[in-house]
Amino acid sequence: MTNGERMALSRLEIARAGLRRLNDVGLGGLSLQRIADELGVKAPALYWHVKNKQELLDEMATQMLREATxxxxxxxxxxxxxxxxxxxxxxxxxxxxxxxxxxxxxxxxxxxxxxxxxxxxxxxxxxxxxxxxxxxxxxxxxxxxxxxxxxxxxxxxxxxxxxxxxxxxxxxxxxxxxxxxxxxxxxxxxxxxxxxxxxxxxxxxxxxxxxxxxxx
Incomplete structure (x- = not known):
């Protein structure tokens, strides 16, 4: 994991990527590794922003409300x-x-x-x-x-x-x-x-x- 990878990511971008992958694989298939693949980074880069899957889901739920119409x-x-x-x-x-x-x-x-x-x-x-x-x-x-x-x-x-x-x-x-x-x-x-x-x-x-x- 490089400093560049850390700087390029944010919790917002990770949450949005998680929501995109969710539609493809469902909750059971969603993983930080799959989100890392979606973003084109290595999985450890995500842990700088979200510690585990529950933190990821918290951020995804928040983003769902932010984008709700x-x-x-x-x-x-x-x-x-x-x-x-x-x-x-x-x-x-x-x-x-x-x-x-x-x-x-x-x-x-x-x-x-x-x-x-x-x-x-x-x-x-x-x-x-x-x-x-x-x-x-x-x-x-x-x-x-x-x-x-x-x-x-x-x-x-x-x-x-x-x-x-x-x-x-x-x-x-x-x-x-x-x-x-x-x-x-x-x-x-x-x-x-x-x-x-x-x-x-x-x-x-x-x-x-x-x-x-x-x-x-």
Whole structure:
């Protein structure tokens, strides 16, 4: 490893290279060696900037948010209220995760490295709606966790656009043969259009938050 290699790299460049390789090999195949190959350097040059794979994932998750488009600002809440703002946030967050192979798994459990990401005023629309800070924080995190968990399950079935895990197709076929009310309920729980299932789950959460709005 030369000083030139150290100087030429940055955590930002490494994170971007990691995201590019992620779409090719998935989280299971991602390694610092593969990222070094992508950047045309030797692997030890990366350790000057990220000590291990977890630090790499932290930086990649932070970069995903930096580059995200469509995350709503305060103007959405001012025009449509907190519910429209939170719904748009959830939808944009899911789109961001889906834009990368295994994007939700990469994001889960990471620690963001930039204090400005996300915006420190992110939860202000919930406070403006009358929620006390505890309820605002818990409401937002519940929606955040729902989106993250839903998308992890979604990407397990569809690892990449146009692909489907054949185990899921076999499961659908087996459950459809049962023909019982319980099997039908399972269908609505695990199968069907992903956008529709996401919308229903989000509506359930927003309805629960509505109960808190305005409550002393």
């Amino acid at each position: 469509g995350l709503p600002g305060p103007a959405v809440a001012a025009e449509g209220g907190w519910e429209a703002w939170l719904r748009e946030f959830a939808q944009a967050f899911r789109r961001m995760l889906l834009s990368y192979r295994d994007g939700a798994k990469v994001f889960a459990g990471t620690f963001l490295t930039d204090p400005a990401v996300p915006d420190p005023g992110l939860l202000q629309p919930l406070l403006d709606a009358g929620l006390e800070p505890r309820h605002a924080g818990r409401a937002w995190f519940t929606v955040y966790a729902f989106v993250l968990g839903f998308t992890i399950e979604e990407q397990a079935v569809h690892p990449a656009p146009g692909q489907q895990d054949q185990r899921h197709a076999a499961l659908v076929a087996r459950r459809e043969q049962l023909g019982s009310p319980a099997a039908e309920a399972e269908h609505w729980a695990f199968m069907g259009d992903a956008d529709e299932r996401f919308g229903d789950g989000l509506a359930i959460l927003l309805g629960g938050i509505q109960v808190w709005v305005g409550r002393p």
